[in-house]
Amino acid sequence: MPHWIDACAPGDIDAEDLIRFDHAGATHAIYHGPDGRFYATDGLCSHEHVHLADGLVMEFLIECPKHNGQFDYRTGEAKRAPVCVNLRTYPVRVEAGRVLVELP
Ligand code: FES
Numbered sequence: 641m642p643h644w645i646d647a648c649a650p651g652d653i654d655a656e657d658l659i660r661f662d663h664a665g666a667t668h669a670i671y672h673g674p675d676g677r678f679y680a681t682d683g684l685c686s687h688e689h690v691h692l693a694d695g696l697v698m699e700f701l702i703e704c705p706k707h708n709g710q711f712d713y714r715t716g717e718a719k720r721a722p723v724c725v726n727l728r729t730y731p732v733r734v735e736a737g738r739v740l741v742e743l744p
Contacts, residue, residue: 669681681730686726
């Protein structure tokens with residue numbers, strides 16, 4: 641059953657940046673998009689399981705630090721080789737000054 645998890649404060653993530661967020665033995669990435677909204681995906685690249693939090697955000701893309709594969713972090717879609725498996729995404733909302741992520 642999914643739960644809304646308190647991940648961070650909005651100010652903890654600069655615009656067009658991301659943070660790593662670990663919960664219940666799983667690693668996630670939370671992004672602050674150029675549209676002012678927050679997004680969440682799996683935290684490890686689907687290619688070789690590198691932490692995406694060490695990568696680079698460009699508008700709505702996250703570029704993996706290892707082989708420069710890219711994903712659209714709004715949808716999880718793999719956008720540039722060598723990544724070919726999409727990331728899982730998770731609903732995010734901001735409530736009472738906190739960023740909440742719905743995790744399974
Ligand atoms: S580990 Fe991410 S692109 Fe290879």
